[in-house]
Amino acid sequence: MQGVIQQLRQLSSAEDFLRFFGIVFDEKVVNVSRLHIMRRFLQYIEQEKELPPDDATAALSIYRSLLQNAYNDFVVSTPAEQKVFKVFQEAAGRHVVSLENLRASLPARDGV
Template sequence: MDSLTQRLKALSSAEDFLQFFGVPYDERTVQVNRLHILKRFYQYLHKAEGLAGLDDVELFRRYRELLVQAHQDFVTSTAAREKVFKVFQDADGTQHVQLSSLRESLAERRAARAAG
């Protein structure tokens, strides 16, 4: 019999993980937040203590609990509020571009077009 770890390696999408663990999920939430859910699941796994000594059955149970929690985070919140990825952590998810930078870029494009 394959170990739990081996079976998990075959999974690739959030839907695959949710189905494998038998977690009921909101399709719309997963469609919009699939990468966020997987990243949060990984974060929960990384912080979880006491997983190393568990057998596959107990490990499956704990992984399932953490996946349920990761999914639920995005049912009750948004990606911008949860800030799983760096883009949302930096400057609260906003980007700042200097007006002078835009002017320079526009001038360079105009010059390139005139030369070309």
């Protein structure tokens, strides 16, 4: 299993990972969503309960499937819709500040 981990450590880009696992990909999708794909891949790995500790072939098969799923998420959807990163998660729950609250937060002006 250490050999698999060493191989994965040599990879540095989303394209490297996709090529390593033999996943056919659209460069346009990767150009727009590379960080999101890799973050989703990590999320899927963290959710995986049954990674075989002593079977590198099985582990690689599972990792390939998880990366394929992560890539597919962004083929059919956008990063904003998938909300992988916190900035997108918070954008969905927009906070509205009323004009009165803004006025109340301003320091008092003399003579106005």
